[in-house]
Amino acid sequence: MKFEEPTGESLPPRPSNLSKVFEVARDTVIFLVLSCYYILESLFLTLVPNAIRPMKSLKGDVVVVTGGAGGVGRQLALQLARLGAKVVVWDISSEGLKKTCADVTDEGYEIASYVVDLADREAVYATAERVKNEVGKVDMLINNAGTVFGQTLLELSDAAIETTYKVNILSHYWTVKAFLPDMISSGKGHIVTVGSVAGLLGTYRCTDYSGTKFATVGFHEALFTELRAHGHSSIHATLVCPYYINTGMFDGVTPRLMPMLEPQYVAATMIESVRKNEVNCIMPGSVRYLLPLKCLLPAKMCWDLMHRVMKGPQSMMEFKGKRKVAGG
Incomplete structure (x- = not known):
């Protein structure tokens, strides 16, 4: 091993153990003080009605919604257009896109649509460039598209598993990489990642779907830390995790304790x-209050709660498992 010859330049003194302890104590005190503020702020904002709470305007913003051919995606397109946004919908279903566009234009709003297979990376990049050239810089991206096969692991084909991962999570990487640089350049943007409660709690007959939705949670959290660590606090990131949605995607599922959510409400x-x-x-x-139990309670108790009280696996027994690309 070769050692470098000393250059004569003095190295900066290493911090002492006492100074390290002081730094940790200082940062902890600052954290605790800020935590009190954050908790009080959260409580205040929770109690303040939306009617008097400052809400971000979306008027004139270009918003891309993937999975816009039906279900939650169609409702997002309608409700965003009513708020004055310039809506751009993506989907693999040309017929579904036509219906969405008709619903929006019938109300007197403009909308742009693009047929794109989100499982095809190059198609995603090419379509993103078309949107930039034909519509303009994208201010908000809502990664809403998803697909589910509804089979157990041993019933799933390899192709089905790969398709689920390409549509449900890999496409998020391609869309965000395509639109995020312009958001950073302009100092304005919003990335919305649509996950699922199935991405917070593993679900029977959804090893592919749950796996990808768990991945969306990690993707969102990691992206959020990158944006904040690099000072891009004006670029917002929101993770959406809904329960079963009544869009036909989970046709046949019979939840025991809570009814399915309606697309209009979710949007x-x-x-x-x-x-x-x-x-x-x-x-x-209310689901957020159940999540800590997964880590706090014994595993056998969690299973009995899921199987005996909530009857999660039983509710999925009649799941028809239609292949569909749609929100939720």
Whole structure:
């Protein structure tokens, strides 16, 4: 091993253990003080009605919605257009896109649509360039598209698993990489990642779907840390995790304790959360109180709660598992 010859330049003194302890103590005190402020702020904003709470305007913003051919995607397009946004919908279904566009234009609003297979990376990049050239710089990206096959692991084909991952999570990488640089350049943007409660709690007959939705949670959290660490605080990121949605995607599922959510409600709640610049949006809100139990309770107790009380696996027994690209 070769050692470098000393250059004569003095090295900066290493911090002593005492100074390290002081720094940790100082940062902890600052954290605790800020935590009190954050908690009080959160409580205040929770109690303040939306009617008198400052809400971000979306008027004139270019918003790309993937999976816009039906379900939540169609409702997002309608409700965003009513708020004055320039809506751009993507989907693999040309017929579904035509219906969405008709619904929006019938109300007197403009909308742009692009047929694109989100499982095709190059098609995603090419379509993104078309949007930039034909519509303009994208201010908000809502990664809403998703697909599910509804089979157990051993029933799933390899192709089905790969398709689920390409549509449900890999496409998020391509769309964000395509639009985020312009958001950073302009100092304005919003990335909305649509996950699922199935991405917070593993779901029977959804090893592919749950796996990808768990990945969306990690993607959102990691992207959020990157944006904040590099000082891009004006670029917002929101994770949306809804319960089962009544779009036909989970046709045949019979939840025991809570009814399926309606697409109109999901879209409205999602947009409301985005206009508040919230980081997380779980629907219904009561689900968030169940999540800590997964880590706090014994595993056997969690399984009995899921199987005996909530009857999660039983509710999925009649799941028809239609292949569909749609929100939720």
